[in-house]
Amino acid sequence: MKIGFVGTGTIAEAMVTGMLGSSLDVSETSFDVSEITVSPRNGEIAARLAGLSPRVRIGADNQAVADASDVLFLAIRPQIAEEVIRALRFRPGQSVVSVIAATDRAKLKDWIDAPVEITQAIPLPFVADRAGVTAIFPPNPDVAAIFSALGSAVECETREEYDLLAAASALMGTYFGILDRTTGWLAGQGMPEDKARAYLAPLFLSLAQTAVKHGGMPLAGLRQEFSTKGGLNEQVFEDFDQKGGTQALTAALDRVMLRIKR
Numbered sequence: 182m183k184i185g186f187v188g189t190g191t192i193a194e195a196m197v198t199g200m201l202g203s204s205l206d207v208s209e210t211s212f213d214v215s216e217i218t219v220s221p222r223n224g225e226i227a228a229r230l231a232g233l234s235p236r237v238r239i240g241a242d243n244q245a246v247a248d249a250s251d252v253l254f255l256a257i258r259p260q261i262a263e264e265v266i267r268a269l270r271f272r273p274g275q276s277v278v279s280v281i282a283a284t285d286r287a288k289l290k291d292w293i294d295a296p297v298e299i300t301q302a303i304p305l306p307f308v309a310d311r312a313g314v315t316a317i318f319p320p321n322p323d324v325a326a327i328f329s330a331l332g333s334a335v336e337c338e339t340r341e342e343y344d345l346l347a348a349a350s351a352l353m354g355t356y357f358g359i360l361d362r363t364t365g366w367l368a369g370q371g372m373p374e375d376k377a378r379a380y381l382a383p384l385f386l387s388l389a390q391t392a393v394k395h396g397g398m399p400l401a402g403l404r405q406e407f408s409t410k411g412g413l414n415e416q417v418f419e420d421f422d423q424k425g426g427t428q429a430l431t432a433a434l435d436r437v438m439l440r441i442k443r
């Protein structure tokens with residue numbers, strides 16, 4: 182399988198880095214990547230990626246990348262997407278994966294001049310370490326296999342599901358915000374910030390690992406499991422829930438969803 186990237190920026194670099202050395206990068210498997218062609222912009226990133234493996238080469242221009250690819254990733258910014266995509270010639274049946282934000286399939290279909298298979302995806306920077314979860318829409322086994330090799334893939338049956346996961350992915354800043362606010366509170370009580378962080382970051386990591394490991398257990402059950410009746414954990418969640426935390430969280434998600442749907 183030949184993979185290409187139009188737009189060689191931050192997220193393309195993360196994906197290519199993850200692909201190299203992944204299960205896709207083993208020629209004995211039936212689903213391997215024989216060649217990755219990246220577009221010449223950004224030149225510095227393209228050169229860096231080409232230096233990682235002889236399987237990565239830099240296409241002469243965007244069209245050369247499209248021509249060389251069975252699966253073509255569009256990884257450009259939304260502002261220039263229409264201009265770049267309309268200028269390309271696609272092959273009927275080619276698989277096109279757009280990671281472009283705020284650009285739905287209807288627009289992509291309108292801009293693409295051939296009957297191609299269009300998939301949307303929301304890769305996150307963690308794909309570089311093959312630890313990223315990626316939402317894709319609509320379900321596509323080949324695209325899901327690529328993202329599974331970079332962590333895991335969640336295939337959305339409907340656009341609504343896909344938009345909902347896009348809204349949920351907007352919680353990343355808040356995750357760090359909670360760590361930051363808590364570290365700040367600990368520092369305000371006299372604890373050195375680096376020590377506070379050295380405690381909190383692994384604690385949150387263990388909690389996330391527990392949620393993944395016990396995927397079949399309801400989250401409310403996990404909350405109870407980690408909260409002694411009448412204890413400190415129960416008290417903090419009750420305060421969060423009853424004093425505006427849940428309301429602020431759900432209102433923020435509602436508001437981000439409105440923006441995504443616009």
Ligand SMILES: NC(=O)c1ccc[n+]([C@@H]2O[C@H](COP(=O)([O-])OP(=O)(O)OC[C@H]3O[C@@H](n4cnc5c(N)ncnc54)[C@H](OP(=O)(O)O)[C@@H]3O)[C@@H](O)[C@H]2O)c1
Nearest residue numbers: 188189190191192222223256257258259280281282304306
């Ligand atoms: N970063 C993330 O975590 C992330 C996650 C999911 C989705 N996305 C989406 O992925 C897309 C790319 O994001 P990014 O963060 O990777 O942005 P980025 O780092 O700015 O990458 C975009 C790349 O496109 C190149 N480019 C500009 N004009 C071009 C053209 N005419 N033809 C081909 N390439 C061109 C830019 O090159 P120059 O540097 O030379 O201008 C740049 O390297 C966006 O739509 C974004 O919403 C990003």
